[in-house]
Amino acid sequence: MSATTQTPKAAPRGSTASRARATRLLGDRRLPVLVTAALFIAMYVGGLSRYQNYGFGEPQVFLNLFIDNGYLLVAAIGATFVIMSGGIDLSVGSVIGFTTMFTAWLVERQGLPLLLVVPLALAVGAFGGFLMGYVIHNFEIQPFIVTLAGLFLFRGLCLVISKESISINDASVGTLAQTRVSLGMGELSIGALVALIVLAVACYVLHYTRFGRRVYAIGGNEQSALLMGLPLGGTKIAVYTVSGFCSALAGLLFMLYIQSGDPLHAVGMELDAIAAVVIGGTLLTGGSGYVLGTLFGVLVLGLIKSVITFEGTLSSWWTKIATGVLLCAFILIQRTMTSRRKT
Amino acid sequence: MAEPQPVLEMTGIVKEFPGVRALSGVDFRLFPGEIHALMGENGAGKSTLIKVLTGVYSLDGGTITLDGESARFGSPLQAQQAGISTVYQEVNLCPNLSVAENIFIGREPTRAGRIQWKRMRKEAAELVDRLGLDIDVAAPLSSYPLAVQQLVAIVRSVGTGARDGAGLGTKVLVLDEPTSSLDRDEVLELFRLMRQLRDEGVAILFVSHFLDQIYEVCDRMTVLRNGTLVGEHLVRDLDQVGLIELMIGKALDQLEELHEHQLRSDLGETLVKAEGLGRTGGIAPFDLEINKGEVLGLAGLLGSGRTELARLLFGADQPDNGRVTIGGKQVSMSAPNDAIAAGVAFCSENRKSEGLVPDLTVRENIILALQAARGWTRPIPASQRDELVARYIKALDIRPADPEARVGRLSGGNQQKVLLARWLITQPKLLILDEPTRGIDIGAKTEIQKLVVSLSEDGMSVLYIAAELEEVLRLSHTIGVLRDRRLVARLTNGPEITTSKILETIASGEHQ
Numbered sequence: 141m142s143a144t145t146q147t148p149k150a151a152p153r154g155s156t157a158s159r160a161r162a163t164r165l166l167g168d169r170r171l172p173v174l175v176t177a178a179l180f181i182a183m184y185v186g187g188l189s190r191y192q193n194y195g196f197g198e199p200q201v202f203l204n205l206f207i208d209n210g211y212l213l214v215a216a217i218g219a220t221f222v223i224m225s226g227g228i229d230l231s232v233g234s235v236i237g238f239t240t241m242f243t244a245w246l247v248e249r250q251g252l253p254l255l256l257v258v259p260l261a262l263a264v265g266a267f268g269g270f271l272m273g274y275v276i277h278n279f280e281i282q283p284f285i286v287t288l289a290g291l292f293l294f295r296g297l298c299l300v301i302s303k304e305s306i307s308i309n310d311a312s313v314g315t316l317a318q319t320r321v322s323l324g325m326g327e328l329s330i331g332a333l334v335a336l337i338v339l340a341v342a343c344y345v346l347h348y349t350r351f352g353r354r355v356y357a358i359g360g361n362e363q364s365a366l367l368m369g370l371p372l373g374g375t376k377i378a379v380y381t382v383s384g385f386c387s388a389l390a391g392l393l394f395m396l397y398i399q400s401g402d403p404l405h406a407v408g409m410e411l412d413a414i415a416a417v418v419i420g421g422t423l424l425t426g427g428s429g430y431v432l433g434t435l436f437g438v439l440v441l442g443l444i445k446s447v448i449t450f451e452g453t454l455s456s457w458w459t460k461i462a463t464g465v466l467l468c469a470f471i472l473i474q475r476t477m478t479s480r481r482k483t
Numbered sequence: 484m485a486e487p488q489p490v491l492e493m494t495g496i497v498k499e500f501p502g503v504r505a506l507s508g509v510d511f512r513l514f515p516g517e518i519h520a521l522m523g524e525n526g527a528g529k530s531t532l533i534k535v536l537t538g539v540y541s542l543d544g545g546t547i548t549l550d551g552e553s554a555r556f557g558s559p560l561q562a563q564q565a566g567i568s569t570v571y572q573e574v575n576l577c578p579n580l581s582v583a584e585n586i587f588i589g590r591e592p593t594r595a596g597r598i599q600w601k602r603m604r605k606e607a608a609e610l611v612d613r614l615g616l617d618i619d620v621a622a623p624l625s626s627y628p629l630a631v632q633q634l635v636a637i638v639r640s641v642g643t644g645a646r647d648g649a650g651l652g653t654k655v656l657v658l659d660e661p662t663s664s665l666d667r668d669e670v671l672e673l674f675r676l677m678r679q680l681r682d683e684g685v686a687i688l689f690v691s692h693f694l695d696q697i698y699e700v701c702d703r704m705t706v707l708r709n710g711t712l713v714g715e716h717l718v719r720d721l722d723q724v725g726l727i728e729l730m731i732g733k734a735l736d737q738l739e740e741l742h743e744h745q746l747r748s749d750l751g752e753t754l755v756k757a758e759g760l761g762r763t764g765g766i767a768p769f770d771l772e773i774n775k776g777e778v779l780g781l782a783g784l785l786g787s788g789r790t791e792l793a794r795l796l797f798g799a800d801q802p803d804n805g806r807v808t809i810g811g812k813q814v815s816m817s818a819p820n821d822a823i824a825a826g827v828a829f830c831s832e833n834r835k836s837e838g839l840v841p842d843l844t845v846r847e848n849i850i851l852a853l854q855a856a857r858g859w860t861r862p863i864p865a866s867q868r869d870e871l872v873a874r875y876i877k878a879l880d881i882r883p884a885d886p887e888a889r890v891g892r893l894s895g896g897n898q899q900k901v902l903l904a905r906w907l908i909t910q911p912k913l914l915i916l917d918e919p920t921r922g923i924d925i926g927a928k929t930e931i932q933k934l935v936v937s938l939s940e941d942g943m944s945v946l947y948i949a950a951e952l953e954e955v956l957r958l959s960h961t962i963g964v965l966r967d968r969r970l971v972a973r974l975t976n977g978p979e980i981t982t983s984k985i986l987e988t989i990a991s992g993e994h995q
Binding site for chain 1: 559560563571574575576577578579580584588589591593596597598600623639
């Protein structure tokens with residue numbers, strides 16, 4: 141503190157740059173991602189030493205993280221866009237549940253081909269997101285409330301389709317779900333591959349398109365973004381549309397993974413997605429974070445589940461407890477980082 | 484050479500808000516390659532004029548001509564595209580993005596939709612370099628102090644339009660109080676940039692409360708008062724006393740006649756003592772003593788730091804350094820509660836937003852501070868409460884004399900009295916009155932002034948802030964003169980002290 145006040149701030153040339161460099165190291169925005177990545181590696185190494193004799197070291201165990209959590213990764217990527225822009229989307233889980241019901245119903249009860257059902261489901265999810273974004277922007281309503289309404293709406297629509305779960309016996313779904321792509325050391329499912337492609341696209345969009353940078357700008361300071369002449373409304377609506385699309389896609393992956401539609405699928409999964417985003421180092425206030433961090437957030441959550449499975453005697457509820465503890469710790473880390481950045 | 488063509492001409496500008504005529508027929512012109520100051524006290528219409536110019540407000544009358552063509556802006560974006568950029572007091576940039584992005588966002592160089600980061604950084608670095616600044620464009624904006632962020636905002640506004648081909652881009656740059664939170668070195672850097680842009684032909688409109696800065700950097704100035712144009716002058720033709728006269732609207736000789744004395748002089752021992760109290764961006768460190776029963780008036784233009792000084796003494800803002808002793812005991816002043824406990828009361832200048840609760844009754848508003856001082860667990864007995872309220876309603880002649888009347892319905896003067904009653908009921912040792920007579924009629928004004936005199940006779944110390952110098956002069960034993968957020972002089976009131984003497988002190992800024 142005292143050092144900063146003694147340094148002349150603008151005039152002499154060299155000191156400004158060196159001071160900026162020091163601040164940049166302290167408050168580097170990549171730090172939270174690195175912390176999460178380090179945590180993941182530490183957990184993985186810990187798991188190796190403890191369960192090596194039970195096959196934890198198999199490459200397939202690692203790849204299974206992607207297979208078992210592909211849908212969560214896609215949902216969390218959508219949530220990353222929203223949270224990065226300073227908003228929140230609570231409808232994720234309901235849209236996922238709805239998509240499983242909707243597709244199962246169309247494929248099983250209506251006999252429509254999967255090729256038609258998939259784009260339809262994606263369009264419905266994206267349109268739902270668009271509507272929520274439209275309401276949030278044009279009526280200046282808190283995203284929390286609007287997407288909460290979306291949560292109830294889509295969950296309700298599940299039950300309109302059917303109160304019972306619909307299991308999918310369609311051959312094309314079955315083959316798609318069974319297909320494995322060999323990577324030499326192990327194999328990945330179609331769902332996992334789709335999730336990785338979505339991850340790559342999201343990285344590109346956020347860092348190399350004007351739309352992506354607008355998302356960061358709006359999350360950083362909405363008022364400034366407006367005064368700088370950025371199209372605030374379009375960007376916000378687009379962000380929720382992206383989230384709706386990702387939720388629907390996650391719903392399709394979930395349907396492949398579980399091969400049924402159920403009105404109670406993915407209840408509360410929006411919270412898992414938000415947890416993954418936050419653990420991945422994205423600030424809940426928006427404007428700071430990386431999609432890559434979200435990947436690590438999802439992997440950490442997945443690894444907790446694996447570890448608990450390997451432990452064998454622990455109840456699966458320990459996943460929730462561990463997630464809670466992690467979330468709390470990461471929010472505290474974010475807090476100290478942002479307060480340091482301000483000084 | 485004949486007079487050059489103005490780049491911007493505003494004629495007969497009228498702007499009305501419900502019940503108020505903020506601008507009535509103001510003319511304003513701006514030449515390329517000049518730094519033009521817009522002067523006037525708060526409420527003179529400076530910011531309204533700027534907002535009309537930059538498209539934040541719509542016009543109610545008059546014309547704007549930009550580069551010989553009639554123009555009308557519906558939004559800040561339109562004004563920006565036409566070549567009028569504004570940098571506000573608060574930096575309107577995104578702190579989470581890099582400097583280069585802040586300069587370019589919304590018009591990043593792209594190829595096939597892909598942002599060309601290298602090219603963007605290179606162009607940003609070139610722009611920053613051309614303007615003689617040393618800023619690492621790859622660093623996040625938040626890693627720089629506010630002053631540099633402000634420079635970046637200027638760089639951004641200069642860059643706007645330059646890429647679209649049409650000449651230099653920005654023709655008019657509006658700087659709305661950019662210096663209010665900068666220190667001296669930072670201000671110099673800003674001025675250097677302003678002069679460079681001026682020499683490149685940009686017309687700069689500069690608003691600042693600091694007179695010295697106006698005289699340092701500006702070429703020409705336009706003075707507004709109460710929404711009307713007072714005059715346009717070359718800065719070198721008008722000295723500071725003349726400028727203040729224009730801003731206030733009274734000649735110094737005229738002011739003197741209003742002055743009369745009726746003060747007692749026997750003062751008690753020191754009650755409040757502040758040593759080296761100050762806050763960056765608020766007011767420079769000052770020493771101050773207030774005796775028991777003394778009325779200390781603060782004189783200075785609006786924005787000179789009067790309110791900031793009072794807020795420090797009340798603990799509403801935390802001082803960076805210095806200490807306060809009240810009645811011989813040091814007080815920490817970390818929150819208003821400390822000040823209240825030590826016997827300080829503060830009547831804010833914004834009685835509506837910071838003082839009264841308009842939906843509560845007169846009784847509830849009056850009792851609020853006393854109840855807060857006692858703590859919510861110990862309610863004041865109803866009989867005692869009613870008696871107290873009745874006494875103060877009578878003493879201050881609050882009308883209607885109905886404790887159940889809603890405060891929001893009362894006239895301004897009576898609201899002010901309710902606020903006063905609230906603090907008087909706690910029997911403070913030091914009463915801070917910030918603009919207690921603003922916006923109330925002349926009768927209520929006189930009553931409040933009489934009250935201040937009688938309170939002081941009863942031994943209460945009063946810190947009195949008023950825009951009208953006559954008021955300060957009539958009531959105060961001692962007058963603190965503020966200028967540019969600095970307490971520059973302490974005058975003991977007497978026959979030789981006149982309003983013109985105070986004005987001269989404000990203008991010259993001489994230390995005691």
